[in-house]
Amino acid sequence: MRVTIDESRCQGHGRCYSIAPGLFESDDLGNGVVLGDGIVASDQERHAHLAVANCPEGAVRIEGA
Amino acid sequence: MSHLPVADFATDFDHTDAAWVNDPYPIYEDLRARCPVAHSDRYGGAWLPVRHEDVTAIANDHEHFTSRNVVVNEGRPGPQAPPAPIGVAPPITSDPPFHQLARRLLLPAFSPKAINELEGYTRELCTQLLDGLGDVDHLDAAVDYAQHIPVGVIAKMLGFPPEDGDLFRGFVHIILEGVDLPFEERIASFEPLGAYFEAQIIDHQEHPRDDLTDFLLNVEMNGQRLEMRHVFGTMVLLLAAGIDTTWSAIGASIWHLARTKADRTRLVDEPELMPIAIEELLRAYAPVTMARLVKEDFDFQGHPMKKDDWVLLSFPAANRDPGVFERADEVVIDREVNRHAAFGLGVHRCVGSNLARMELRVALECFLERFPEFHLADESAVTWARGQVRGPRTLPLVVG
Numbered sequence A: 001m002r003v004t005i006d007e008s009r010c011q012g013h014g015r016c017y018s019i020a021p022g023l024f025e026s027d028d029l030g031n032g033v034v035l036g037d038g039i040v041a042s043d044q045e046r047h048a049h050l051a052v053a054n055c056p057e058g059a060v061r062i063e064g065a
Numbered sequence B: 001m002s003h004l005p006v007a008d009f010a011t012d013f014d015h016t017d018a019a020w021v022n023d024p025y026p027i028y029e030d031l032r033a034r035c036p037v038a039h040s041d042r043y044g045g046a047w048l049p050v051r052h053e054d055v056t057a058i059a060n061d062h063e064h065f066t067s068r069n070v071v072v073n074e075g076r077p078g079p080q081a082p083p084a085p086i087g088v089a090p091p092i093t094s095d096p097p098f099h100q101l102a103r104r105l106l107l108p109a110f111s112p113k114a115i116n117e118l119e120g121y122t123r124e125l126c127t128q129l130l131d132g133l134g135d136v137d138h139l140d141a142a143v144d145y146a147q148h149i150p151v152g153v154i155a156k157m158l159g160f161p162p163e164d165g166d167l168f169r170g171f172v173h174i175i176l177e178g179v180d181l182p183f184e185e186r187i188a189s190f191e192p193l194g195a196y197f198e199a200q201i202i203d204h205q206e207h208p209r210d211d212l213t214d215f216l217l218n219v220e221m222n223g224q225r226l227e228m229r230h231v232f233g234t235m236v237l238l239l240a241a242g243i244d245t246t247w248s249a250i251g252a253s254i255w256h257l258a259r260t261k262a263d264r265t266r267l268v269d270e271p272e273l274m275p276i277a278i279e280e281l282l283r284a285y286a287p288v289t290m291a292r293l294v295k296e297d298f299d300f301q302g303h304p305m306k307k308d309d310w311v312l313l314s315f316p317a318a319n320r321d322p323g324v325f326e327r328a329d330e331v332v333i334d335r336e337v338n339r340h341a342a343f344g345l346g347v348h349r350c351v352g353s354n355l356a357r358m359e360l361r362v363a364l365e366c367f368l369e370r371f372p373e374f375h376l377a378d379e380s381a382v383t384w385a386r387g388q389v390r391g392p393r394t395l396p397l398v399v400g
């Protein structure tokens, strides 16, 4: 499983990096950035799903679930 | 300067009507079932979508809607007003593509990292306010506590004298609540605010220091410093956008906790729930409704919108849409799936959202630590702000 952020949709609500600091961080403007290659360890899967479910712009996605 | 009472919100809505001010949620629900885009001839013509999907569509549609004015009032921006895409208070009154430039300038000052640095100051401020109350059994959580927090923090950020708090609140009141004044009176009421900002800007030019005002005076856009009216507009915006909004969010949250013992005890016992709880309180009591103007006549889902009609962009109504949120009308204090729109949707997402969240969290943490027990002194004595920012303006509590 891998997380991505669609930059064209992200508006910096900051929900992803608050909910899943192990998967996302903020850039200097407050927009979400995927940490590393975005591969989700099994103990982070719940956080990945919550990040998707809480992004108001629908910018966080999961690939290869 | 009140308007006639509203008989039917579907055809004659008015967000300054007493019924709306006291409790707008049943109105949204009724309209969602009946319309779901309501119309009113008031304010020269206005529309009100209440479904999440319609609010989202309009927030993202810059072809048909402009942010040139975001506060519904009796007038329209005149021909001499700064035109789109810049508007009077960039970036909130700006449209793309200029909007993005004006917004980017501000974002670093409000990034999570920058805001973390203000948490200590905010906690100190909240503690001081609570200590200043002394050994009380009654207090007004809106007047004695909530309203001072955003004022203190933004004054600190802008480098304005902290003792001018009452003055700012007066200005903000005029911008946000004097919306049914006749147009000329409304414009005249802005004069003292202009004079105050001018004095602050001159003081900063003469005595440079490291704060947000200096930053705005020196920052460059396209290789040039900002025009003075841009600096001025942005400073007005930061006061107007940051104060009543956060005051409302803190007040509405305390109001909810005063009426809901189970949620209050849970937050006292499980402080780690606070970040999730504040998102739910922001969803359920979203304080901010924005507006757009229709650019040219066009048909929105069968509704004949006319050039210069207002559209009330109700994030509070979107947040209560049962098509998007389970148990939408209930506060579920540990709601984990919460894609709420309290800070807006699309390119105008609240620049101050990290700041507002920090202030709300710290304000509630300090309050609950000091007063683990409290309830409303008198339900009927609670009053709510009228207009597009909603929150309690008097909130008498029995504490301890």
Ligand code: HEM
Pocket (backbone or CB within 6 Å): B059, B067, B070, B091, B092, B093, B103, B150, B154, B237, B238, B239, B241, B242, B243, B245, B246, B249, B286, B287, B288, B289, B290, B291, B315, B341, B342, B343, B344, B345, B347, B348, B349, B350, B351, B352, B353, B355, B356, B357
């Ligand atoms: C709980 C408190 C707050 C709420 C609910 C809130 C809500 C909003 C909303 C809904 C918008 C979108 C406007 C639109 O779509 O036209 C917005 C924009 C904005 N807010 Fe906030 N706000 C809050 C606090 C703050 C604070 C503390 C500041 C800064 C001091 C701030 C600064 C701004 C700015 C500058 C914009 C314009 C952004 C743009 O147009 O790109 N807000 N806010």
Ligand code: SF4
Pocket (backbone or CB within 6 Å): A005, A009, A010, A011, A012, A013, A014, A015, A016, A017, A030, A031, A032, A054, A055, A056, A057, A058, A059, A060
């Ligand atoms: S929650 Fe969505 S919009 Fe917000 S920072 Fe993350 S990806 Fe961007």
